[in-house]
Each structure stands twice: as structure tokens, then as C-alpha cells.
Amino acid sequence: MTMTDPSTPPRPLELADGRPAAAAWSLRLGVVHLNHSSWGAVPRVVLDRQNRLRRHMEFSPGQWFPALPGRIAGARKSVADFLKVSPTDLALVPDASAGANVVYTNVPPRPGGEVLVTDHAYGPVVMGAERLARRWGGTVRTARVPLDADADTAYACVVSELNKSTGLLVVDHITSATARAMPVQRIAREARRRGIPILVDGAHVPGLIEDPLSDLDCDFWVGDLHKFGCAPHGTAALVARTDLRENLVPLIDTWGTQRPFPDRFDSETRDVSSYLAAPAALGFIERTWGWGTARAYMRELADYGEAIISMELSELTGDECQVDVGMPVNALRLVRIPAPLATTPHEADALRNRMERELGVAAAFTSFGGVGYLRLSTHIYNTAADMETFAERCVPALWTWARQG
Known part of the structure; x- marks a missing residue:
């Protein structure tokens, strides 16, 4: 990686025709837009693609919806290739919080157990953890990680809070409020050694890290594609690569609910044009x-x-x-x-x-x-x-x- 002088402005990127x-x-x-990571922004060509898909859906719903599972499966494959995971390990969900709630709804019960989060965790994800803990009759424990903690210190702060009552560990890949990474690979290895399920919140990750799940042995990972990936809003990936994924079902049942993971997430009777246009966003950045x-x-x-x-x-x-x-x-x-x-x-x-x-x-x-x-x-x-x-x-x-x- 070539290091540049931070006081020197980088040359702006341009389109092929010389436009900014x-x-x-x-x-x-x-308006000066300096908040991409909250909601993202969708390129024009991707919006055009999504609008064509919507027109097709409304023109012939009787043909569109029966064929939709196959279309979603195709989009899943493109997203999985981008994240460098198997398509059989990835489901598409509306956003990272929705993916986390799929996990909270279906993770094996742990009566009286604890859910461990960090003090950097995203608010709605913590809210879901609190609901899960209430269902268990347990509590949420918070690991406190200093903002300036290096990888070793952050690792120690999290794993020191693991105990025999921990039923689920939830940790950010990249934190929302504090814009820092967490050593999720090391933390996940320790959780795996102790037999503790782990959910990694990677909401901000797709597009920022080239191979985000490399050497990451977690049970569940969620990441938004509508942030740095520039997909239409309401598009995220839920990756599950252990046996616990067999418990995962969509938040809303469909005729496909009884199918295996992740196929059961492909049957929808709503507008999922955002899913189908996501590959266009990932491909646009790569080609341009x-x-x-x-x-x-x-x-x-x-x-x-x-x-x-x-x-x-x-x-x-x-x-x-x-x-x-x-x-x-x-x-x-x-x-x-x-x-x-x-x-x-x-x-x-x-x-x-x-x-x-x-x-x-x-x-x-x-x-x-x-x-x-x-x-x-x-x-x-x-x-x-x-x-x-x-x-x-x-x-x-x-x-x-x-x-x-």
C-alpha cells in the first residue's frame, strides 16, 4: 500500500468521458454530501436498472412473482462472489438490523443466558439483543472498549467478559458511532473455542474491505450493500456458515419458508427490486x-x-x-x-x-x-x-x- 501525505489532496476521480x-x-x-456511510447513495445507472425491474414487475405480476426466487438466487450469487463467500451461505435481507433480528429470532434458546455486546454497538442491534435477553430471562452484558484501544486491547476487553452464561456474542466489524474496526477474527476464534455463538455486525463493511469474511469463523455475519456498495436502499447480506443456519427463517413466512437455507429467503411477494439491482451497483464501481x-x-x-x-x-x-x-x-x-x-x-x-x-x-x-x-x-x-x-x-x-x- 502506497502511503500518501495526508496534507496533499488526492486528484478527484472522473468518469470515462472526463466528467466528475x-x-x-x-x-x-x-448540498455537500459527507455522510455516505449512514444511508449511502445510488448511482443513476443503478436507479435506472431498478426502475426497469419495477416496471417489469408491475407490467406482469403473474409472471414476475413465480419467477422471483430464481431472480433473487442469481442476485445472491453476484453478491456472494463480491464478498468471496459461497452463494449457499448467503441470504439477502432488507438491512443489517433485519439480518440481526433474523438471528435473534432463531438462535437456540439459552434460558437465563447473557447476550454480550460492546459499548460501540449500534443502537437498534442492541435493542434486539435486549429483547432476546428478556425472552431468555437473562441479561445483556456490555464489554467496554476504549476508543484508542489497539487490536490486542480490544480483544482482551471483549473476551474478558465472556463467561459460562454467555449465550450469544454480538460484535461490530466496523463500529457505527466510533468509526473503528474490531479484531473480529481473533474474537470469533475465542468464541468458537468456548462454544459461544457469535454474530458479527458488518453493516459498514461491504465495499470497504476486499475480502471481509476471510479467516472469520463466525456463526452469523450481516452487512449492508446500500452503504459503501451503493446498492439501492434496503439491500443487505446475511451470511451463515455453521449448522446454526438451519434454524434461520425469514421474519415473515412465505411459501418458501420450508425450503433449506438460504433458498427459503428467496420467496418474496413484495418489491425486492433493490436486491435484484444490487449486482449492477457493485459492477458499476468495478467497471468504471x-x-x-x-x-x-x-x-x-x-x-x-x-x-x-x-x-x-x-x-x-x-x-x-x-x-x-x-x-x-x-x-x-x-x-x-x-x-x-x-x-x-x-x-x-x-x-x-x-x-x-x-x-x-x-x-x-x-x-x-x-x-x-x-x-x-x-x-x-x-x-x-x-x-x-x-x-x-x-x-x-x-x-x-x-x-x-
Whole structure:
């Protein structure tokens, strides 16, 4: 991997005809989009593909729905090839949280057992874990991992909380609020040694890690394709490679429910054009730039954005705003923002809404341990100018809003 100077802006990516990469997306003009990792963004050609599929569905539903399982199976194969897993190990689900709920609904019961999560876990995934623990008559235990924990420390923090009562371990591959990786391969090996089922939440992973399930011996893994994979919204993968997958059934029963995994997830009587258009998104990035080039560009742009934004904030506030994240992620960065901004998730969301409404910048803000952060995320359509706009326009506003209380 070639390391670049984070103070040097990377050259923007272009389409084959010389237009900026952003021309391939239909994002609202006049807004700086710096929050790809929350909801993603779908290229125009993929939206066109999805709309053609919808027209076909509505034109002849009597032909469409009986043939749908075969269409979904074809899409599954393309997604499985992208993730480098077997198509027989992968089901398509609406999003990572839905995949997690499939697991929670069907994991073998453990009366009185504990579900172990970390303090970096995504809120709705924790909510599902709490419901599962209540059904078991048990509890949720939380492993606390410092933001600056390296791989060894993060591993130790999680496995030290495992015990004989642990019925399920839930750990993030890449954390949402804190934009860091977890040493999931090592953690999964230890869970396997102890006979503890493990669910890995990889919501932000597809597209960011080339071979995400390599050497990852977990029972269940979920990942959103509509984030960095740029598939239509409502598309995710549920990967299950152990015998526990035979217990997994869709959240809504269909005529295919009695079929084996993952075929039982292919029978749908709703609009799953997002599933069917997902291969078009993955293929568009590969054909136009190549996923390796895309990941390298996103990393270099995130380096640049983190450097200039944290520098501007540090100079303005007199505090160190660059964050020591123990296991950083290539397209995601945290920058500390002035107190008392975004000290809770609710305040972080309110700050996100205010920034887009008043400044025309769509950015994510998060809270961890009572501290507010900008969670910077990049994609192919972003440029160094987007980062410079945030540094020049939004940093002074954040400082003003913080002083206003």
C-alpha cells in the first residue's frame, strides 16, 4: 500500500468521458454530501436498472412473482462472489438490523443466558439483543472498549467478559458511532473455542474491505450493500456458515419458508427490486474505476479531510481535535468537535439536521462517552473541495454554536 501525505489532496476521480465522478449520482446539487456511510447513495445507472425491474414487475405480476426466487438466487450469487463467500451461505435481507433480528429470532434458546455486546454497538442491534435477553430471562452484558484501544486491547476487553452464561456474542466489524474496526477474527476464534455463538455486525463493511469474511469463523455475519456498495436502499447480506443456519427463517413466512437455507429467503411477494439491482451497483464501481482504486481514493480523501478539518478546529478552539482511534477504517474518520455539542445521540442528530438546514452540508455527528464527534465518511463522488468547504464554512459555525451553549 502506497502511503500518501495526508496534507496533499488526492486528484478527484472522473468518469470515462472526463466528467466528475459525482455526475454518476443524482445527489441534490448545492448540498455537500459527507455522510455516505449512514444511508449511502445510488448511482443513476443503478436507479435506472431498478426502475426497469419495477416496471417489469408491475407490467406482469403473474409472471414476475413465480419467477422471483430464481431472480433473487442469481442476485445472491453476484453478491456472494463480491464478498468471496459461497452463494449457499448467503441470504439477502432488507438491512443489517433485519439480518440481526433474523438471528435473534432463531438462535437456540439459552434460558437465563447473557447476550454480550460492546459499548460501540449500534443502537437498534442492541435493542434486539435486549429483547432476546428478556425472552431468555437473562441479561445483556456490555464489554467496554476504549476508543484508542489497539487490536490486542480490544480483544482482551471483549473476551474478558465472556463467561459460562454467555449465550450469544454480538460484535461490530466496523463500529457505527466510533468509526473503528474490531479484531473480529481473533474474537470469533475465542468464541468458537468456548462454544459461544457469535454474530458479527458488518453493516459498514461491504465495499470497504476486499475480502471481509476471510479467516472469520463466525456463526452469523450481516452487512449492508446500500452503504459503501451503493446498492439501492434496503439491500443487505446475511451470511451463515455453521449448522446454526438451519434454524434461520425469514421474519415473515412465505411459501418458501420450508425450503433449506438460504433458498427459503428467496420467496418474496413484495418489491425486492433493490436486491435484484444490487449486482449492477457493485459492477458499476468495478467497471468504471475498480474497487481497489475506489478504496484507495476514499482512504486518501478521508486522510486529507481529517487532517485539514481537525487542524482548523484545533487552531480555533485551542484543543486537540484529532482523535486517536485504535483501529481506524479507510473511508471513515472521527474528529472531535467543541463541547457541549453532540454529547448525546439525540443532540448529535439535531446537529446533523441543523448543519444541512443552515449550511447546506450533510454530515454525520456521533456521541461516545459523552463526547461529540464529526464522523467523516467519503466515497468516490466526494472531492478535496468538499473537505475544504467543511473546514472553511462549518468549522467556524461549530465553534460559534458551541459558545452559544
